[in-house]
Amino acid sequence: MTTPSTSQQDYRVTLAAFEGPLDLLLFLVRRAEVDLQDIPIAQITDQYLEILRQVQEVDLDIEEAGEFLVMAATLIEIKSRAISPPEAADHEEEDGESGVDPRDELIRQLLAYQRIRTAGEALLARRDEHHSRATVVIRGERQETSEPDFSLELEDVHCMDLAEAYERIAAAIDFRHLGDHVVELDDTPIALYEEDLVDRLQRRAGQALTLQDAFAGQLPAQRLGMFLAVLELVRCERVCFEQHADGPIQLKLRELEVRSSSSDDSIGGEASQQLS
Numbered sequence: 001m002t003t004p005s006t007s008q009q010d011y012r013v014t015l016a017a018f019e020g021p022l023d024l025l026l027f028l029v030r031r032a033e034v035d036l037q038d039i040p041i042a043q044i045t046d047q048y049l050e051i052l053r054q055v056q057e058v059d060l061d062i063e064e065a066g067e068f069l070v071m072a073a074t075l076i077e078i079k080s081r082a083i084s085p086p087e088a089a090d091h092e093e094e095d096g097e098s099g100v101d102p103r104d105e106l107i108r109q110l111l112a113y114q115r116i117r118t119a120g121e122a123l124l125a126r127r128d129e130h131h132s133r134a135t136v137v138i139r140g141e142r143q144e145t146s147e148p149d150f151s152l153e154l155e156d157v158h159c160m161d162l163a164e165a166y167e168r169i170a171a172a173i174d175f176r177h178l179g180d181h182v183v184e185l186d187d188t189p190i191a192l193y194e195e196d197l198v199d200r201l202q203r204r205a206g207q208a209l210t211l212q213d214a215f216a217g218q219l220p221a222q223r224l225g226m227f228l229a230v231l232e233l234v235r236c237e238r239v240c241f242e243q244h245a246d247g248p249i250q251l252k253l254r255e256l257e258v259r260s261s262s263s264d265d266s267i268g269g270e271a272s273q274q275l276s
Contacts, residue, residue: 021071022113024048029110036110041082041103045075078102186221193229198238201253208250211241 018024028047029036052072055065081102201209214230215223230251233239243249 021068022109023117024051024068025071025106026110026114026117036107036114039103039107039110041075041079045079048072048075074106078106184219184221186219186225188222188225190225190228190232193225194233197226197229197233197251198253201239201251206252208242208252211249211251214251 018027025044025048028044028051029039032040032043032047034040049072052065052068197214200214211230214226218226230239230241234241238254239251240254241249241251
């Protein structure tokens, strides 16, 4: 077993600082400054178990550490398979597991977790950037703005308070300049939007259709219907979507849908030839 360095032994961590066992593993891999595709499983396993021992010496909550203990058992199994003697390796080849790196599944999980965590960190950075922006006051507007009071409980609010609030809002709005407000009703079934979208994707001969292009030229109510159709087609696995970085969302037909469309076209062509 690899003995941790003095600095690593002195460095204490708590399980509460990590969101799960994959978070702890990613921390160890980054600290070791190694590539995720080539993890030194024996070294990482020893460090992982050492951290669990440190936590156990202080105070180990079984409910909190359950997932970490399961990952520890998985790491020990992967380590034993990685350092197994040639006789055991030959036995695995007879069982049909030859050429399979025991670290592959763990590496796939770590790469997926790293992508999700990176995206989360990017969203947090955007939130912090948005919060750091200064409020711009347009010239001519009232400089004094009163913050809404959220300290009132619902049972303390009287119906007259709501009436007075409505009167203040109505007094600040000139309804004469608003014009007529028309609510448009779209009673088109979602199934028709699904057929329209599938037909558009079939006519593109395998080329992707961006979500913006799918909404182009439609009224707000129609865009809502098209969006619900996209969600339903994705749920039924008839349409798949992909997005690279911050690029547009692209929609494509799944292979089964494309093949069924091609077979329908060929059947229709043969039928027309027979009728002619």
